[in-house]
Amino acid sequence: MFAGDVLFGWGLARVRAGTATTLSVSETVVAAVLAVMMVGERLPPLGWLGAVMVAASLFVLTLPAPRGRKLRRQRRVEKLLGEPDQVTGRV
Numbered sequence: 001m002f003a004g005d006v007l008f009g010w011g012l013a014r015v016r017a018g019t020a021t022t023l024s025v026s027e028t029v030v031a032a033v034l035a036v037m038m039v040g041e042r043l044p045p046l047g048w049l050g051a052v053m054v055a056a057s058l059f060v061l062t063l064p065a066p067r068g069r070k071l072r073r074q075r076r077v078e079k080l081l082g083e084p085d086q087v088t089g090r091v
């Protein structure tokens with residue numbers, strides 16, 4: 001168990017923040033499903049509902065943002081930070 005935690009922390013330190021958050025959130029669901037499959041634990045219906053909700057929310061987070069929303073967000077950021085440089089694209 002110690003080695004698993006150390007390796008998990010080591011891996012999280014080497015990925016982007018969004019990926020680390022997704023892995024951390026899904027860890028609990030994976031652990032629960034593995035406990036049911038490998039050890040024979042019983043998960044109550046509310047536990048299964050929670051696992052499905054976590055999995056569904058992670059699925060929604062992986063969907064690409066609609067094009068219009070991305071452009072509006074980019075315009076708001078440009079207004080706050082100023083106009084980007086035409087050559088480099090940086091503010």
